Amino acid sequence: YMEINEKFLKPYSPKDTEDNIYKIWEDSGLFNPDVSIQKGYTDHNAETFSIILPPPNVTGSLHTGHALMLVIEDIMVRYKRMNGYKTLWLPGTDHAAIATQSKVEKIVEKEGTRKSDLGREAFLKRVEEYALNSHDEIVRQTKKMGASLDWSREAFTLDDKRTFAVRTAFKKMYDDGLIYRGYRIVNWDPKGQTTISDDEIVYEERKSKFYTFKYGPFEIGTARPETKFGDKYVVMHPLDTRYKDFEHMQKITVEWINGPIEATIIKDEMIDMEFGTGVMTITPWHSHEDFNLAQKYNLEKEQIIDKYGKLLPIAQEFAGIKIDIARQNIVDKLKEKGLLVSVDENYVNRIATAERTGGTIEPQIMEQWFIDVNKKIPERENLPTGQAGKSLKELMLEPLKNEEIEILPERFEKVYFNWIENLRDWCISRQIWYGHRIPVWYNKNTKEIYCDINPPKDIENWEQDPDTLDTWFSSGLWTFSTLGWPNNTEDLKTYHPTNVIETGHDILFFWIARMILMSKYLLGVNPFKTIYLHGMVRTADGKKMSKSLGEKAIDPLTIIEKYGNDALRMAMIVGNTPGNDLKLNENDIRGYGKFANKIWNATRFVLEQTNDLDLKNLPAFDAEDQKSHEELQSLILEITKEMNEYRFSIVAEKLYHYFWHTFADVLIERSKVKILENKNSDSAKALLYTHLDTLLKALHPFIPFVTEEIWSMLPNKDRLLLVEEWPTYAKASAGKPSNDVLNKYDA
């Protein structure tokens, strides 16, 4: 029927194949479900399957974590597409406010300018330029990964449509009183000059000195003497017998850093009697816990450190000095005054640092915007049913408590519940320039506050809040802002709720929880049905892949260049189960490169042997081949079931093993004998052909490039493998099924 393509004379070359194949897919338009329906591959009334891609940050390029995400999601999507679902996988990128801004700040600094010299407008222009470049690079790389994303629907968290969604969401929450502005203690990053959320803090263990000072009749411990100027409350446990002679709210005079002060004794259970002397002083302005205690007893709060990390006039002779320098000076002074009792040199302190800038977090009391997670949602018109009287926290808990949403692996449910229990109000304002500007204006004269999607009409009398929103605010809307919300679009009706969200378990809190919050609150529905959490990708020696590893990190594009994307995909899927970390090493990838070539060569043999086969009227199998045929059907049944349970690792392994060690090693070898001896050779040829046909389909979600390339060279194929039907018994069968297999299939 055809000459063997001369490509088969050489080993399979992913490098010469993959880009072409992706282009064929893209040009076909079939990543877009509308096109697939139009061309008759997908039924108009078919069930939908949708995944919104977790948008990569526009901070540079993709890493192995992105690669893993793309592979898992692409497998899901290709599988569902082949099963006839109206399948949408929607791509996008995230402006990643702080991350992107701090990257550009560094670039600008290298050029010798500072962002303050440039000004807001000019600096933002630079950021946008950078973001655009990153975006283009990310899209290019994503295509290299073979991702079957519908690029016609691409979104960006900071584009016009998403801005409209963000402002709409903000206004709704503001009107419902769930967003408020107020003075609260926040995590201040002196380096980035912005607040950050609790989840953006990274704790680092550092050895530091732990000082014990005399404080009147007490001894108090601290690792941070520089905050102690304003400490006029001394706290101990009410049941601590050592201090039973002191009373709650009793006032005493103590000699302190800059002379005598009047201190007040506070008795509270927050004290750990076992720690140090069981006595401490508090600094409400610069500590979350101290702040809470001060609120409880209505204590005075005083700012000691300014937002640049320098001491304020309260420190008198130390005013204006940076805290890390002032520390030793203060200790020296206390020592001179005879108030230093001891220094523990081996104290290990956990320092809160900002994830993006590395700056040491200095808690501060500041006026910021917050989302109230505990306030009951008030009754109003158009409120989704069942929301009134519930808090956002409850909305986040319900879908998991009621098992409307499943998490894979299940154990992360506990982690999720634990996080919500400890959840505080979400500080959403950031003092950075890049991002969604808060849609609130202040009247210059009347101080009136105006919150709306559009600015007030008499804009000259108003000033917009200078702050921007936490980047996760817009990310929280992602499953539906990408589909056109707040407009009630066809896409929104068709594809939301989405089926699966697939992402690394490290952003369960950052993102997953917030998507549930936003979708439940704004739409009254869950954003997805299944949460599939993959693990972290690690190097062969177990280190987390990250930029700091430099050359030790595996760059997915380099790997693809060397071994092909199919090889990388197999290496990432086999042996990788949800939630568990993946150690990626080049050896495995090389091995799976051989697999692609094995399929390639097996195809050559099949094509050579079957070129006289009548494909429209396949010969019947003999008993032996019939049995083999049914074994393959059983395999298909098994893996179909496992695919539906997201057990991709086991499916990939089974297919690999079956192809290599049954089809190639046993069936092809057996066919050689039959064909050579011309004994039931027709049966053998039919078996070869149907096996190859079925296996290519089953392997396609895992290794789409090599299978599609081979598919294009098979006779009688009128459509791309991309939109072929996933093998089923009836479809793949050439011979008559035995009752045994049929029963299995029905079950």
Added chain:
RNA sequence: GCGCGGUUAGCUCAGUUGGUAGAGCAACCCGUUUACACCGGGAAGGUCACAGGUUCGAGUCCUGUAUCGCGCACCA
């Protein structure tokens, strides 16, 4: 401190309601028989961390211990 996970062949890891241990890679022996040496055949390799318990039967369920890792909270 609270919680979660890992501990299975030399290495990396699978192992789905409990039913006589699996894969890939590495190492060993044999073999170039025309799809493929990016190959084939063969053999070897594990008291499933440890100790108890439930069971006719436990890698799998329960309790405890060790060890590695992760998350959360606290850290004056």
